Amino acid sequence: MTVLFHTERLIVRKFVPEDFEDLADILTDQNVTYFEPYETFTKEACIQEAVNFSNSDEFFAVVLENKVIGKIYFSKKDFGSYEIGYTFNLEYQGKGYAGESVMGMMKYAFSSLDVRRIFAEVNARNTRSIKLVEKLGFRKEADYKELLPRKENKDIFDDFYVYAMLRKEFLGISS
Numbered sequence: 001m002t003v004l005f006h007t008e009r010l011i012v013r014k015f016v017p018e019d020f021e022d023l024a025d026i027l028t029d030q031n032v033t034y035f036e037p038y039e040t041f042t043k044e045a046c047i048q049e050a051v052n053f054s055n056s057d058e059f060f061a062v063v064l065e066n067k068v069i070g071k072i073y074f075s076k077k078d079f080g081s082y083e084i085g086y087t088f089n090l091e092y093q094g095k096g097y098a099g100e101s102v103m104g105m106m107k108y109a110f111s112s113l114d115v116r117r118i119f120a121e122v123n124a125r126n127t128r129s130i131k132l133v134e135k136l137g138f139r140k141e142a143d144y145k146e147l148l149p150r151k152e153n154k155d156i157f158d159d160f161y162v163y164a165m166l167r168k169e170f171l172g173i174s175s
């Protein structure tokens with residue numbers, strides 16, 4: 001099992017196929033997956049998704065006391081830029097775990113990887129996620145109007161915000 005880093009309460013590591021049950025607790029919950037760019041999973045589909053994640057360099061398990069409580073998406077884009085996303089089990093939301101693990105990923109990425117910029121695309125109606133990235137110090141860079149359709153009504157399009165952080169901002173270096 002490959003551990004990327006530890007935080008005060010959490011371990012962030014590569015997924016393993018055996019994580020499928022904990023992953024199902026996250027991905028089968030419509031309240032959790034509502035703002036995600038994919039549909040809610042079935043428990044059976046989570047078995048294959050755990051295998052897919054275990055073979056991926058973009059998805060990482062957030063673990064609390066041997067239970068996967070969330071996942072972080074961290075995907076390399078062009079020119080040293082990475083996209084970050086996160087999804088957490090509803091039972092563990094509102095306890096600071098998302099912020100702690102995303103901050104840990106930022107520290108790891110900016111200090112150990114050749115990452116210049118980290119950005120997150122957030123649905124404008126996802127107020128909890130907006131509060132999280134703003135609390136972590138991300139700045140709003142863009143406001144995309146009517147970018148993607150809503151899951152429950154494909155005739156209504158939601159706005160999206162792009163939030164970002166540069167390595168020099170994170171490290172407190174002025175340009």
